[in-house]
Amino acid sequence: MNPELLISTRTRKTPFSSRVAACGAKAYTVYNHMLLPAVFLSLEEDYWHLCEAVQVWDVSCQRQIEITGKDSQKLVQLMTPRDLSQAEYGQCFYAPLCDENGGMINDPIIIKHSEDHWWLSIADTDVMLWAMGLATGFSLDVQVSEVEIWPLAVQGPKAEELITRVFGEEIRKIRFFHSRKMNYDGNEFLVARSGWSKQGGFEIYVNDAELGVQLWDELFSKGVDLNVRAGCPNLIERVESGLLSFGGDMGYDNTPFECGLDQYVSLEADIESLSIDALRTRPVKTRL
Amino acid sequence: MNPELLISTRTRKTPFSSRVAACGAKAYTVYNHMLLPAVFLSLEEDYWHLCEAVQVWDVSCQRQIEITGKDSQKLVQLMTPRDLSQAEYGQCFYAPLCDENGGMINDPIIIKHSEDHWWLSIADTDVMLWAMGLATGFSLDVQVSEVEIWPLAVQGPKAEELITRVFGEEIRKIRFFHSRKMNYDGNEFLVARSGWSKQGGFEIYVNDAELGVQLWDELFSKGVDLNVRAGCPNLIERVESGLLSFGGDMGYDNTPFECGLDQYVSLEADIESLSIDALRTRPVKTRL
Numbered sequence: 001m002n003p004e005l006l007i008s009t010r011t012r013k014t015p016f017s018s019r020v021a022a023c024g025a026k027a028y029t030v031y032n033h034m035l036l037p038a039v040f041l042s043l044e045e046d047y048w049h050l051c052e053a054v055q056v057w058d059v060s061c062q063r064q065i066e067i068t069g070k071d072s073q074k075l076v077q078l079m080t081p082r083d084l085s086q087a088e089y090g091q092c093f094y095a096p097l098c099d100e101n102g103g104m105i106n107d108p109i110i111i112k113h114s115e116d117h118w119w120l121s122i123a124d125t126d127v128m129l130w131a132m133g134l135a136t137g138f139s140l141d142v143q144v145s146e147v148e149i150w151p152l153a154v155q156g157p158k159a160e161e162l163i164t165r166v167f168g169e170e171i172r173k174i175r176f177f178h179s180r181k182m183n184y185d186g187n188e189f190l191v192a193r194s195g196w197s198k199q200g201g202f203e204i205y206v207n208d209a210e211l212g213v214q215l216w217d218e219l220f221s222k223g224v225d226l227n228v229r230a231g232c233p234n235l236i237e238r239v240e241s242g243l244l245s246f247g248g249d250m251g252y253d254n255t256p257f258e259c260g261l262d263q264y265v266s267l268e269a270d271i272e273s274l275s276i277d278a279l280r281t282r283p284v285k286t287r288l
Numbered sequence: 289m290n291p292e293l294l295i296s297t298r299t300r301k302t303p304f305s306s307r308v309a310a311c312g313a314k315a316y317t318v319y320n321h322m323l324l325p326a327v328f329l330s331l332e333e334d335y336w337h338l339c340e341a342v343q344v345w346d347v348s349c350q351r352q353i354e355i356t357g358k359d360s361q362k363l364v365q366l367m368t369p370r371d372l373s374q375a376e377y378g379q380c381f382y383a384p385l386c387d388e389n390g391g392m393i394n395d396p397i398i399i400k401h402s403e404d405h406w407w408l409s410i411a412d413t414d415v416m417l418w419a420m421g422l423a424t425g426f427s428l429d430v431q432v433s434e435v436e437i438w439p440l441a442v443q444g445p446k447a448e449e450l451i452t453r454v455f456g457e458e459i460r461k462i463r464f465f466h467s468r469k470m471n472y473d474g475n476e477f478l479v480a481r482s483g484w485s486k487q488g489g490f491e492i493y494v495n496d497a498e499l500g501v502q503l504w505d506e507l508f509s510k511g512v513d514l515n516v517r518a519g520c521p522n523l524i525e526r527v528e529s530g531l532l533s534f535g536g537d538m539g540y541d542n543t544p545f546e547c548g549l550d551q552y553v554s555l556e557a558d559i560e561s562l563s564i565d566a567l568r569t570r571p572v573k574t575r576l
Contacts (some may be wrong), residue, residue, distance in 0.1 A: 028294065132421065
């Protein structure tokens with residue numbers, strides 16, 4: 001039996017909180033100062049359902065740190081040792097953020113909208129403050145803010161079938177870790193083929209709370225025969241899939257190498273990144 | 289009925305968590321990625337007891353951001369518009385932290401240990417990241433870290449009587465918002481006359497988890513006739529006392545003036561502070 005969580009204005013609800021509660025969320029955690037459901041039926045039952053059917057996840061807590069302005073690309077590249085110079089518009093990059101000692105700060109998905117417009121879809125630390133500090137100290141021409149976007153994930157083997165029923169066949173063309181703006185009832189939602197499971201699926205960057213709730217309801221009404229349920233990142237599935245949780249499995253004291261993130265560090269690239277010199281002198285982990 | 293809180297390694301326990309649970313904490317919140325008890329009997333019963341007797345609070349979540357090194361004072365003063373130039377060693381300063389637009393970042397208690405050794409006892413945002421970003425960008429000679437200190441508060445009208453039974457009469461000499469190193473079983477704990485209630489009391493900066501638990505037990509065994517209980521920051525008491533909660537009552541979009549913190553902004557001082565120019569051009573709020 002877990003203790004109770006006292007919800008306050010400091011631990012924010014999301015546009016989907018009433019739906020999540022109605023779907024029977026049994027427990028929550030707090031992530032980026034926001035509610036994240038943690039269990040519906042049980043970890044085991046949620047796991048098997050995720051591996052066999054399709055789930056809709058309220059991952060509003062994956063806050064988007066928006067960086068705009070002339071020096072945007074410079075600031076984002078300073079923060080990560082992953083080479084972003086060849087990034088395409090709409091491409092998603094899983095990337096460690098590291099300080100000048102090579103210590104990890106966070107491990108967001110970075111999305112490039114344009115040269116001067118980026119999003120960092122962050123794990124559970126206030127990355128905005130680090131970006132603001134760097135921008136101020138280096139006198140960069142950028143605006144840094146947390147924008148009102150509430151991601152909704154559709155995950156599981158039947159995710160593509162379900163999301164196609166809402167957005168149309170066009171959505172099948174989205175490649176893994178790429179995104180596209182999709183029309184929904186007169187609005188545009190960015191949709192990416194990504195998500196915090198290895199079961200496949202999509203993340204919808206909801207930018208209109210009311211339409212988001214309408215979308216939630218539509219996903220459920222169109223997914224009855226697919227056995228759609230509300231879900232959440234599942235501890236069993238993510239450990240089995242090797243997805244690390246910042247703050248849990250790794251933290252400020254770790255280098256990306258210690259976390260097995262070697263492939264996301266561009267040691268050979270000619271990039272201006274705070275951590276690259278330090279990381280070049282650290283041994284790359286050899287994984288068995 | 290509140291939902292359950294799933295405790296993980298990302299939402300850390302404290303050295304006192306077993307004691308807090310044994311004392312009947314009914315609900316928790318997550319603050320600085322750490323458990324903070326929120327209710328014991330009920331908000332009302334906890335309130336009346338706090339106003340009449342003495343409570344021991346596990347406020348380990350008041351994390352200490354430690355800034356050391358040659359440029360420490362410079363960095364801390366950059367972060368706040370409150371003039372710290374006359375700070376005495378051991379003095380505690382409630383101070384807004386503000387960016388160059390005058391927007392609030394946090395409202396810590398700042399403690400000066402020496403010119404090159406400061407603590408920020410922070411509210412619920414990762415201020416360490418902002419300090420790190422500024423230090424990197426401005427090339428300051430500082431080390432910034434979150435240190436293993438778990439504050440314990442003793443609050444209520446009988447707090448001084450109780451804490452004197454543990455630390456001796458000497459502790460009565462500590463002035464409001466000043467601190468002193470007090471001996472406890474061969475160790476030194478910094479003790480300040482401060483706390484997140486207006487009932488009076490002390491905060492003990494526990495730097496040894498095992499001794500801290502021993503201290504917790506001693507406070508309870510020596511406080512039986514004072515009706516000592518475990519407690520926590522109380523919503524009713526803090527609203528009644530006008531204590532604001534960062535992230536709840538105020539946030540990044542507010543200036544200190546909008547939060548009624550005019551007295552903590554040194555508009556006339558000759559200080560090097562990021563926000564001071566912006567704040568000088570903003571109207572000071574006239575409070576009725």
